[in-house]
Amino acid sequence: MNLSLLIIIPLAAAIAVLLSRNGQQVKWISFLSSIAQLGLSLFLLSAFMSERANGNVSQMLFEQRYSWFAPLNIEYYIGVDGISISMILLTAFVVLAGVLMSWNIEKMTKEFYFLLLLLSLGAYGFFISLDLFTLFFFLEIAVIPKYLLIGIWGSGNKEYSANKLALMLMGGSALVLVGIFAVYFMSGIHSFDLLKLSEAHIAIDVQKIFFPMLFVGFGVFTAIFPFHTWVPDGHSSAPTAGSMFLAGISMKLGGYGCLRVATYLMPEAAKEYAPIIIILASIAILYGAFATMMQKDLKYINAYSSVSHCGFVLLGIGMLTKTSIEGAVMQMVSHGLMTALFFAVIGMIYERTHTRKVEELGGLLKIMPFVCSVLFIVGLCSLGLPGFSGFVAEMTVFMGSWQNPEMFYRIATIAACMSIVVTAVYILRAVGKTAMGPITNEHFLNLKDAAWNERLAAIVLVLGIVAIGIAPFWLSDLVSPGAELIVNKIAGVIIY
Amino acid sequence: MTGIGLTHILFVSISLFFIGVYGFLTRRNMIMMLMSIELILNSVNLNFIAFNKYLWANKMDGLFFTIFIIAIAAAEAAVAIAIIINLYRSHRSIDVEDASDLKF
Amino acid sequence: MINELLLMKSELAVTAVIFILLFIKISDTTSNETVLKIVNALLLLNVAFGFCCMDTTGELFSGMFKTNALMSFEKNMLNIGTLLISLLSYEWLRNHRHLPEFFVLMLSSLLGMFFMISSGNFLIFYLGLELSTIPVAALCNFDMEKKQSSEAAMKMIMSSAFSSGILLFGISMMYGTTGTLSFAELPMLLTGSPLQVFSFILLFTGFAFKLSVVPFHLWTADVYEGSPVAVTSFLSVISKGSIVFIFLTTLYNAFAPMGEVWYNLIFLLSVATMIVGNLFALRQQNMKRFLAFSSIAQVGFILIGISGGGQNGTASSVYFMLVYIFSNLGAFGAVQLISSFSGKETIDSYKGLYQTNPLLSWVLTISLFSLAGIPPTAGFFGKFFLLASGAEKGNYILITIAALNMIVSLYYYLRVVRAIFMEKNEQPVAAIQGSIYEKAGLLICVAGIIAVGLYSHFYEYIYALSAF
């Protein structure tokens, strides 16, 4: 299994897109490449599982290592464990759906798909990197396409949103950059190799300074409170596929980074700062949920709910138990699929009705049963209904969080649990008003249900959601060795 | 009195330097500013020669440097004056404050 | 004999080109197009020649002139930059009355830089510096009929004369306290007395002036804005590059004993430079002025790299200059093209550019992203290595400030990108048909921006050279 294919395929497709002559070619190239990506990641999954079944217990599989910038010990070093594979799968699903959802883009089609592919390249690269430099490289690659996607194809106050997004994310990555340097120099081994660094000892005082930098830096990507404000604006202005990528993939870069880089490399500090992380996460969860309740625009609703849902990721990481970290990863996957689907549905509705205001919508179930059924599914997934991925992930986080017996952790967990009620309130309000009730506008009656590409996109994502929701054990088996490793590292830590 | 020492010369040269600087900062006529620069350069020349004579008499570095400075100052002045003439063509003035369109 | 000549091969080659141009000027019958053809061919030859016998190491004139592989490489970089400028200014030069003089002046300045880079003595250094500065001042005036051009030239010559006065004063003090002008002898004689520190600071301001380090940067924007684009790009890329190179040599070798002083000095000044440069760049409308301030901010980053010291410091700074040549010339090239075809230089007039000139827009965008340090462009790698070099000293405050400044700088680079891609315009710049020269120039820039970063051998090569 050659992991580099995950980068090569989008890259080749992106170049092919640039060279192609018309929009039709562009779309099909992107479509085929995203199918290939999905196929490849599924193959990767099976290859990984069979390797593990054959007793290969090394931490990372399918490693590749080439020297790159030898003077600084920078390497192109990639490899995967269960956590990365789950993220890769997520990316592949969202990319395919995103490509399908953009089928009707008329304006600058070529550029649009080029940027989409570039974004997916960044995400894949990020998830497979085991070298901090490579990882950072891919992290930043994924920023600018978002800016352009929002700024060019967006709607509403798009320039402002695009700017805000790009700057805040860059701000995050600037902090990450400093953190990476600190790790590189302070670990005493002058290497960006993640695995080597995890064995090197970084002095606790150093960790105390740079852990927050790394964590907040990555946290910005995953909407850590109070650096979440790019989320609502960015999502609401982005084109459908942009929002899908943004929420489905991009926000996960942050969570993954918090886990794989910040927490893994600086366990002492992670333990030290855990209460703060938990407080921030709980705030994000509840406050995001309450803020969602007040939103009137479907995209804002989903954006704020993303803030709330991503809070679970941070909560899971902050709780530092194996189960909670497992839950955090599951939540990342789950939320990625779910929110991508949600944005896809909102896109479908908006494309037809030309409004996203909840008050202006109503009774669409009668007119577009497919779209609204998907809306129901995604709504139910979002409020954590069993059978869908959201439930599994949230419950794992809760179970993991509850394993910390102190009162503080308990209260935080209960606060987080409370969000399931608030979530129900706003989801039902939005979904109920949109799909059910009387039809609010007569011209809605002439609207058509989803087209083939939209159906396919939705089905792909629903399949993902349901696959986790019905059979979570494969995901948890996939993720848990990685989570265990991190937790073992933390468990070995003595607080001075 | 034991004759003129290094200190005296340095005093002169530094005075010259600051006179030059003062002139450069306050004169509005560009030619005057150029002349102020000459003053600065001359103070440097004085420095070099004085140091060479009093402190490092066995090396000729300072002297050579002075010669080069004089030569280059001439070249500089030539180009500067050419530029000022050109400026005069467009601005009809060689007042430095009139040439301040480019700002902020 | 041959060996000694070989040591000076870059200088000699440039001198040869200058003489050929002088002859052309005298004959004065050839058309501009032909001259440009000849010049570009010569410059290309010059670049090619530069890559022969690169690893010659040695000294001439009892240590006043010295060279090694790194210096040859640096000179080659400047050669490439000059070639690019010549290619990119084709349209502007084609109609210029004093075409040969332009090249004579530019190449003289280049010659001065070569001497400066290779200098082993304050005297040669001073000569090189002046030789590189004075012709540029004349070049600034090359848009003869424009008021701004002569103003820019005046500011350039006045400021640089003043600055070299201060610099010389510093040198004289340094001479007075140590008794030597040779870089090689200096380290042994430095005692760190206050007078020496002060004279060092005066000397430092000379470099700082040429590098446009805050607060010695004030001439930069005005001169950049008023000068023709070709000169601006020469100033901001080639001239700056040469100063960075000699700065590295002097600081690391001649002033090594004063490490602490210059480290702190650079720390202070780089912070000020980044912040002020960025803040000024935020609200610029004129592209040239905008790029001027952005290049000031870039200098702040270069200073960080320099502050690291050692092989890393040299390698990262030189590497960044290589990246910077391509990125900045890419940006200036696009600006040049637009300016010479439509006369528009403001950011507002770039609105809707993508609709009419998609390729040019991409070139400009990629160059700007490279300047901003966004992967996969080379700028990302360049900045990363600069900061890595700086971080080696463990001064994370500096690194953090730098990293945060990158956000501000991204903001204003994105302003241009936004204008190009997102904003609408009733009358966008008309479609531009550049000549083969300009296309080649831009292509080289883009190829450089992509390849220099991703292909790690460039860096590794420079790193190996930096061992000197």
Next chain:
Amino acid sequence: MFDKLTLSLIPLLPLLSFLLLGLFGRKVFKNFSGIIGTGALLASAGLSIMTAYNYFFVSGKVDGVYQKITALKISWLEFSPGVSIDIGILLDPISVMMLVVVTFVSLMVHIYSLGYMKGEERFSTYYAFLGLFTFSMLGLVMSSNIFQIYIFWELVGVSSFLLIGYYFDKPSAVAAAKKAFIVTRFADLGFLIGILVLSFNAHTLDFETLIQRLTDPNSEYMRSAIAPAFLGFSSLTWGLVLVFIGGAGKSAMFPLHIWLPDAMEGPTPVSALIHAATMVVAGVFLVGRLFPIFAISCPGALELVAYTGALSALFAAIIACTQTDIKRVLAYSTMSQIGYMMFALGVSGYGNEDGLGYMASMFHLFTHAMFKALLFLGAGAVIHFVHSNEMNDMGGLRKHMPITHITFLIACLAIAGVPPLAGFFSKEEILLAAFHHNKLIYGIALITSGITAFYMFRLYFNIFWSKEFHSHGEHHGEGGLVMMLPLILLSLGAAFAGFIPFSQLVTSDGKPFETVLHLGFSVAPVLLGLAGIFIALRFYKTQNDLSEKISSSLSGFYKSAYHKFYIDEVYLFITHKVIFNLIGKPAAWFDKTIVDGFINRLGSSSEKVSDEIKTLQSGQVQQYAAYFLAGAIGLGIIFIYVLTLK
């Protein structure tokens, strides 16, 4: 023994029907959807009855004790070693009994709906949802794992949501569906935290292990669980109370009952299935499932159960007397009867005769399912006939709908506790248990039973007697065989279910015991019931103003009962005024102004600074030189000063 496949098929058949109808119903099956759904359910019901027979009479009893049999266990999601969600099938008396109840009532509803829902546009969707509900409910009762029960708990919630909101273009239906979901969700929060608490203390999620660990006073788990944890209560108490809150929400106990009356917006067969016979008793089932822990380890929590149940029973009965919408009357009646079941559990002890309340509760659950489903289906037939839910639009229907009339009467008598109908037996056991345990509750129960008889017959007389029925336009009979068959079958159940020897089958510890009917004890409740019926007869058999007189003499009380004691208004106040205005809006405002404002301010202030300092660049070359010089000298001073300080 028990075949895994057979057992799994019981829930899976309805699921299959859901998937088939949900995916292809509209296009492929259309009107056959009903047949498919009903067929699946028929098979499922057959399998359940087989299983029940097998369990109760063939292989369930070992050594005279009904065993808990874990017939299936698949690890679904492992949290940490020992703590995992297993999807399994647990057979014990109550789950087997519930299997029968659920499949039987569901089958009745399926059949009934063939007639009732005929011609609906989303006919197949309706059956799909019924399938989903039945699947979830069956999964719930068969759960072997407390988290599994939570999963299906949520699933029945959502099926209920979907079915209440079936008429989705009616805003009231949508609102009711949302309300039902959100209120129960709120309660589920308690359940979830309860699960967390219990599982943390017991290190397991498996019911059997959980019960075993938390009832053994010597286990280390128990010791940690009963240590005071928070506000002076032990974590065990907290866990159980929280779980009970979940149960109370689903079972519409006071004060979480507000969703139930509104839920009547759904199609009437749905109300019969979900909101009368099956889902709403899930809370009772849950408490029953954890009963050993409640009874043995934490009697305090059981007290809470008892009082909540009793209060709800009385409270709902009073409200039921004042409502005019027949379905709402039935809804409050349901709530009241569930209250009965709850407090029956609450007053029960564990094991043998002490467990009388437990047995009675389950018994009542069983009989109640029969007669309440019957009542709803009957009411459905009536509504189908008159196209209205209001009592005032009805009257004198006995001649027009004879079968409905008879079956409805049987059900009313059953619920009123008139011997020898089913309700009599189960209610007697409950009262007996309460009498032995807590006189106050006994008193409440007694009064409630009288009121029950009154409002049921108020309903009955108002529908079938009172005034003459004036038909408007044509009417289409009672609804044909498909609608009448379930009525008849259920009325048989309502009439004769009381003769099932429940104490031989369903007991708290699995050991059968004998119950005897104390005739003397029965006199009071029966008389009270008859009195209720008589009063109703006086008031409502013919049109007269007696009832109005009474209500006006009790005006204040009547009015507040009519307005359901303003509980809804309180909730409305809390949600809208407090949560929306005091939390939601400030949160949104804070986000926009403070958090986002800060970020924006950062941007605008740097622009401002940039504008402020532009005068540095004055365009005067001499000023530049001055700055230059100042810079040089300044740096010189700084560095020399620093050096000399050293």
